[in-house]
Amino acid sequence: MLGLQTFAExxxxxxxxxxxxxxxxxxxVLAVGFSxxxxxxxxxxxxxxxxxxxxxxxxxxxxxxxxxxxxPHAAVWxxxxxxxxxxxxxxxxxxxxxxxxxSLETLRALVAxxxxxxxxxxxxxxxxxxALIIQVLGTLGIDEHRETVLRGLDDPSPLVSMVAARAxxxxxxxxxxxxxxxxxxxxxxxxxxxxxxMLASMGPEAAPMLRAVYGDAAxxxxxxxxxxxxxRWLNDLPALLVARDALRDSDDREVVAQSLxxxxxxxxxxxxxxxxxxxxxxxxxxxGAAIQALGELGTAQHGDVARAALDDDSSWVTFHAAxxxxxxxxxxxxxxxxxxxxxxxxxxxxxxxxxxx
Amino acid sequence: MDTAIRFxxxxxxxxxxxxxxxxxxxxxxxxxxFGALRRYAGRMKSLNVNELIATGGxxxxxxxxxxxxxxxxxxxAIRALLSLxxxxxxxxxxxxxxxDGTLERLIETFHLEAVEQEPxxxxxxxxxxxxxxxxxxxxxxxxxxxxxxxxxxxxxGINHTRTPLYCALDADTLLERDALIRVVRPFxxxxxxxxxxxxxxxxxxxxxxxxxxxxxxxxxxxxxRFQVVEYMxxxxxxxxxxxxxxxxxxxxxxxxxxxxxxxxxIGGYSTDTVGEDxxxxxxxxxHCRREKIPYQIGFVPDPVAWTECPTTLRVLGRQRxxxxxxxxxxxxxxxxMLLNPxxxxxxxxxFPFFFLLEMLGPVVEMIGYAAFILxxxxxxxxxxxxxxxxxxxxxxGVVLSVAAVGLEELTFRRYPKASDLARLFGLAVLxxxxxxxxxxxxxxxxxxxxxxxYRGWGRMERKGFDEVARTSPGRELIAASNTR
Numbered sequence: 001m002l003g004l005q006t007f008a009e010x011x012x013x014x015x016x017x018x019x020x021x022x023x024x025x026x027x028x029v030l031a032v033g034f035s036x037x038x039x040x041x042x043x044x045x046x047x048x049x050x051x052x053x054x055x056x057x058x059x060x061x062x063x064x065x066x067x068x069x070x071x072p073h074a075a076v077w078x079x080x081x082x083x084x085x086x087x088x089x090x091x092x093x094x095x096x097x098x099x100x101x102x103s104l105e106t107l108r109a110l111v112a113x114x115x116x117x118x119x120x121x122x123x124x125x126x127x128x129x130x131a132l133i134i135q136v137l138g139t140l141g142i143d144e145h146r147e148t149v150l151r152g153l154d155d156p157s158p159l160v161s162m163v164a165a166r167a168x169x170x171x172x173x174x175x176x177x178x179x180x181x182x183x184x185x186x187x188x189x190x191x192x193x194x195x196x197x198m199l200a201s202m203g204p205e206a207a208p209m210l211r212a213v214y215g216d217a218a219x220x221x222x223x224x225x226x227x228x229x230x231x232r233w234l235n236d237l238p239a240l241l242v243a244r245d246a247l248r249d250s251d252d253r254e255v256v257a258q259s260l261x262x263x264x265x266x267x268x269x270x271x272x273x274x275x276x277x278x279x280x281x282x283x284x285x286x287x288g289a290a291i292q293a294l295g296e297l298g299t300a301q302h303g304d305v306a307r308a309a310l311d312d313d314s315s316w317v318t319f320h321a322a323x324x325x326x327x328x329x330x331x332x333x334x335x336x337x338x339x340x341x342x343x344x345x346x347x348x349x350x351x352x353x354x355x356x357x
Numbered sequence: 358m359d360t361a362i363r364f365x366x367x368x369x370x371x372x373x374x375x376x377x378x379x380x381x382x383x384x385x386x387x388x389x390x391f392g393a394l395r396r397y398a399g400r401m402k403s404l405n406v407n408e409l410i411a412t413g414g415x416x417x418x419x420x421x422x423x424x425x426x427x428x429x430x431x432x433x434a435i436r437a438l439l440s441l442x443x444x445x446x447x448x449x450x451x452x453x454x455x456x457d458g459t460l461e462r463l464i465e466t467f468h469l470e471a472v473e474q475e476p477x478x479x480x481x482x483x484x485x486x487x488x489x490x491x492x493x494x495x496x497x498x499x500x501x502x503x504x505x506x507x508x509x510x511x512x513x514g515i516n517h518t519r520t521p522l523y524c525a526l527d528a529d530t531l532l533e534r535d536a537l538i539r540v541v542r543p544f545x546x547x548x549x550x551x552x553x554x555x556x557x558x559x560x561x562x563x564x565x566x567x568x569x570x571x572x573x574x575x576x577x578x579x580x581x582r583f584q585v586v587e588y589m590x591x592x593x594x595x596x597x598x599x600x601x602x603x604x605x606x607x608x609x610x611x612x613x614x615x616x617x618x619x620x621x622x623i624g625g626y627s628t629d630t631v632g633e634d635x636x637x638x639x640x641x642x643x644h645c646r647r648e649k650i651p652y653q654i655g656f657v658p659d660p661v662a663w664t665e666c667p668t669t670l671r672v673l674g675r676q677r678x679x680x681x682x683x684x685x686x687x688x689x690x691x692x693x694m695l696l697n698p699x700x701x702x703x704x705x706x707x708f709p710f711f712f713l714l715e716m717l718g719p720v721v722e723m724i725g726y727a728a729f730i731l732x733x734x735x736x737x738x739x740x741x742x743x744x745x746x747x748x749x750x751x752x753x754g755v756v757l758s759v760a761a762v763g764l765e766e767l768t769f770r771r772y773p774k775a776s777d778l779a780r781l782f783g784l785a786v787l788x789x790x791x792x793x794x795x796x797x798x799x800x801x802x803x804x805x806x807x808x809x810x811y812r813g814w815g816r817m818e819r820k821g822f823d824e825v826a827r828t829s830p831g832r833e834l835i836a837a838s839n840t841r
Contacts, residue, residue, distance in 0.1 A: 127399075
């Protein structure tokens with residue numbers, strides 16, 4: 001009260017000065033606080049790093065010995081304190097992500113006793129920690145903790161859901177394709193190419209489910225297109241029938257373009273008849289995919305069609321048309337263009353050089 | 358006289374309000390960055406970079422590297438770029454009419470031969486003299502063109518790019534091996550991403566082997582050391598916070614990745630500005646919001662590009678002068694975005710901050726110094742008041758820099774030695790006694806230059822990484838790797 005009274009009796013200038021002094025004091029406290037925090041972080045992290053390095057030096061030969069069959073699992077477990085279980089799992093993860101087959105199974109058996117503890121932590125963990133736990137369970141415990149990873153697909157966090165989907169795709173096998181496919185609409189913001197590659201990583205056993213999605217006219221076009229792209233990655237021959245139907249029935253740009261690319265990969269020469277009409281599409285993406293398909297499936301007799309596409313407005317269509325001429329064996333057309341003043345003369349020379357190389 | 362004095366006093370109040378607004382914003386972004394970086398660090402634990410590559414689907418990328426008189430460093434830099442950890446990419450060096458042996462060094466080292474290549478797009482550029490490819494290094498192409506400046510070289514590179522993404526790099530930038538896969542991640546996670554930038558760190562003093570930074574050290578000289586702290590502030594405290602609501606107006610020209618089709622759609626880089634990197638990003642914001650295109654422009658703090666910073670006051674001054682001119686040009690051209698509801702958070706938050714505070718800040722600050730000295734001379738304020746205000750200004754600057762060092766310690770901890778941490782704290786304090794004021798002067802000079810419409814890049818006197826390696830005894834020299 002006395003302080004406030006004194007403050008009230010001060011002149012304006014004096015009050016400003018007091019405020020400045022207080023501000024300097026507060027800022028200096030903040031600066032000292034931040035620097036103390038940084039020093040504490042450094043101390044903590046260095047101690048942690050030293051401790052972890054020591055553990056890794058201890059564990060690594062044991063882990064490799066286990067993988068080589070020289071040590072029993074118990075020999076490793078004895079060296080893992082409860083407080084270090086998560087770090088042990090992370091160390092094993094580093095190797096597990098690069099291994100397959102028996103070696104991977106050995107590592108999974110090594111961490112199996114510690115995974116239940118992770119599952120218990122899930123409900124009370126932050127989003128990033130849940131994602132890490134799901135990733136670990138997916139990589140190292142997919143068989144025992146399948147349900148937990150599956151539940152991760154429905155996690156409110158898109159990150160956790162995607163981590164679960166990746167784990168399912170990479171380690172779960174094709175019988176997990178359906179739960180992932182059923183939830184693809186959760187990943188609508190993700191790159192289409194990435195999603196397709198992820199689905200394809202499930203292997204050829206996933207192809208029937210992918211074909212079902214691809215052929216479902218009621219499914220969202222982008223999902224059908226992703227499925228088609230994944231089937232292309234898999235070189236799935238039976239998908240050809242679905243692709244033919246899709247080309248006949250669909251006008252969606254993504255579906256048509258991916259269908260053309262799929263047909264280019266696995267199609268027959270007779271499919272050229274399905275491809276040719278698409279060369280007249282208003283959409284340059286579709287025209288480009290169509291001319292690529294023609295190059296893969298056509299014969300030298302289709303050279304004139306490819307030659308005409310060199311006059312297209314779109315540089316992408318002309319680019320693919322020039323390559324299609326090379327693929328069709330019509331280097332004579334390219335040679336003629338190369339020596340002319342045609343606007344695509346440079347492109348013709350470029351493709352001829354690539355063919356020589 | 359009374360009127361003049363009253364004006365002076367009111368101007369002092371304006372400077373004070375400006376100071377509070379500017380530094381209040383810096384403090385807010387610093388606090389926001391703490392939370393954002395903590396969450397990001399947690400997120401990174403569940404991301405396996407190699408798994409992203411193994412899964413496949415990473416889009417092809419072209420690294421476009423404009424080069425002008427880069428004879429000393431270009432070979433080392435390109436060698437390093439050819440060994441990145443990324444499934445599908447190519448390197449396109451755009452020799453922008455170099456007057457030294459840049460092109461010859463590239464042709465000789467990488468066995469280049471003249472090839473034909475039709476451009477994919479037709480952004481206007483200076484004429485192309487030739488395109489070169491290499492059978493031995495199929496990922497490498499070199500475009501030789503008439504000199505037109507960095508923006509012109511980038512546009513020429515874009516014209517000769519067919520990948521969906523391109524990454525703009527400076528010729529002296531050293532990318533870490535997994536930098537590309539990390540900076541591409543936003544494009545995988547969100548198809549609406551049109552641009553993303555990584556963090557730029559100072560290579561001066563670091564041990565460089567084979568084009569890779571193998572040991573991180575603080576520079577020996579004081580001037581680059583100040584820039585280390587400055588870059589920490591800019592990237593960790595600044596861009597991380599703006600990133601939270603999509604308000605980043607800058608993706609560094611030294612390391613930024615863009616969706617090619619969108620950049621072509623807005624006409625590529627502007628060639629009549631010295632701040633082509635910021636100009637592009639601001640135009641991307643404007644275009645996407647005006648056309649109601651869903652988009653993201655992100656900052657990713659973990660992919661690192663290392664670059665050499667100026668070591669002399671003269672060169673540093675020219676750089677800061679140019680950056681300020683570029684900032685002013687970019688903002689003035691798009692001033693229609695200022696406080697315009699059409700542009701959402703960008704128009705109401707980040708653009709006003711950059712326009713009113715960053716752009717006008719140096720002018721207000723320099724005139725403020727003069728005004729304060731005058732008021733002191735006229736006896737209008739007591740010396741105690743002026744000293745008190747200066748003490749607050751310095752203390753605030755110290756807090757912001759120390760916080761940036763704290764953010765570094767929280768997340769990436771690139772400087773492993775405890776002595777480096779102590780030095781960084783010392784620098785965080787010292788930079789407020791002269792270095793910051795110098796920066797203000799250079800930026801003020803840049804503002805005046807922008808007003809009289811001077812354009813010029815200035816000349817970067819580059820020592821080259823060879824010299825850095827020579828100062829590290831007992832290690833492989835970059836020069837040795839150049840002769841392999």
